[in-house]
Amino acid sequence: MREGSITSLCIFHILWYYFARKIADSCFKTKKFGAKGCIFGVNDIFAVKIGRKMKIPAQHSVSSVQQTIMQQTMMQQTTIQQTTIQQIPAFMRQMVRRSYESVLSVLAPRHCVICSQSLPSEHWSGFICQACFDGFSPAPPTERIMAEYRMQFPQENFRGELPLGSIFARFSVAQSVEEEGMSALRHVIYLLKYHHLPSLGIELGEVLGLWFMAQKPHQAYDVVVPVPLHAARIRERGYNQAEMLCTGIQRAMAHSSTISLATTMIRRKNYTLSQTFLNAKERANNLQNVIALGKEQAQVRGKRILLVDDVCTTGTTLHYCAQVLKEAGAVQVDALALAKA
Numbered sequence: 308m309r310e311g312s313i314t315s316l317c318i319f320h321i322l323w324y325y326f327a328r329k330i331a332d333s334c335f336k337t338k339k340f341g342a343k344g345c346i347f348g349v350n351d352i353f354a355v356k357i358g359r360k361m362k363i364p365a366q367h368s369v370s371s372v373q374q375t376i377m378q379q380t381m382m383q384q385t386t387i388q389q390t391t392i393q394q395i396p397a398f399m400r401q402m403v404r405r406s407y408e409s410v411l412s413v414l415a416p417r418h419c420v421i422c423s424q425s426l427p428s429e430h431w432s433g434f435i436c437q438a439c440f441d442g443f444s445p446a447p448p449t450e451r452i453m454a455e456y457r458m459q460f461p462q463e464n465f466r467g468e469l470p471l472g473s474i475f476a477r478f479s480v481a482q483s484v485e486e487e488g489m490s491a492l493r494h495v496i497y498l499l500k501y502h503h504l505p506s507l508g509i510e511l512g513e514v515l516g517l518w519f520m521a522q523k524p525h526q527a528y529d530v531v532v533p534v535p536l537h538a539a540r541i542r543e544r545g546y547n548q549a550e551m552l553c554t555g556i557q558r559a560m561a562h563s564s565t566i567s568l569a570t571t572m573i574r575r576k577n578y579t580l581s582q583t584f585l586n587a588k589e590r591a592n593n594l595q596n597v598i599a600l601g602k603e604q605a606q607v608r609g610k611r612i613l614l615v616d617d618v619c620t621t622g623t624t625l626h627y628c629a630q631v632l633k634e635a636g637a638v639q640v641d642a643l644a645l646a647k648a
Contacts, residue, residue: 446476512555608636
């Protein structure tokens with residue numbers, strides 16, 4: 308119900324039809340019948356009479372008159388559509404949103420996915436109450452995350468060939484408030500990945516994007532890229548959770564930058580084991596020669612790229628993704644994760 312409501316769709320179409328008719332009728336009171344007559348094929352004599360009223364030269368044939376009327380009718384219809392689009396959306400969106408929220412609050416009240424507390428209609432989140440959100444622990448500073456990352460790849464670090472410039476994370480899944488033996492944030496991420504809640508990912512992406520802009524107001528990127536999932540795993544889950552985070556991040560940054568979203572810049576060639584229960588060495592072996600360039604590879608060269616994932620554990624996945632991007636000509640690759648494990 309939260310993902311998409313038939314009720315909201317019906318309300319939108321009813322309101323759209325009503326106001327479009329009102330504007331159309333007020334704009335074209337005198338020409339309305341003539342336009343309809345032309346569309347539905349009124350006889351030639353009536354078409355000629357309409358043509359005279361529109362001051363069409365008498366020597367034109369009936370077919371040319373009808374053609375002219377059709378052209379003017381199409382122009383009128385285009386004008387109606389443009390007028391409707393310009394005048395309606397501002398207040399219609401507000402009306403539809405309020406109607407949708409009022410109906411949804413009665414039929415399907417919103418509850419926090421962590422503590423099940425009811426969420427007020429004006430609350431910024433549709434999934435997490437303020438108390439649970441405030442209980443999420445912040446991630447370690449970037450310097451500490453980067454120190455752990457360098458330890459995972461000592462040879463590349465020694466040669467100065469680490470592909471990632473910085474790794475940023477918003478929360479920590481290791482220290483969040485406990486909820487039935489599982490950290491609250493880890494539970495949220497589990498719901499995002501396995502319970503088909505793409506809107507939750509977009510919402511968390513917006514939170515992540517706003518936080519990142521506040522932390523790094525002068526940091527500029529050209530494109531945001533999600534860590535890819537294999538096609539088989541996308542079919543299992545219905546979507547890539549990192550892509551949902553990227554969508555929210557792009558929305559949050561849209562007001563202050565022109566960052567674009569590239570969902571197929573890199574891809575996974577092989578279906579691999581889940582990284583959840585693997586140690587650092589196993590993770591590295593699991594991901595070698597798995598990441599490759601995708602359909603949007605031509606856009607890599609010369610770009611400053613922000614790589615996004617839901618959880619950063621050892622940085623191995625981010626490392627191999629960044630390595631492919633740097634080898635393809637990216638000038639800068641940084642990583643942003645919702646949480647640090």
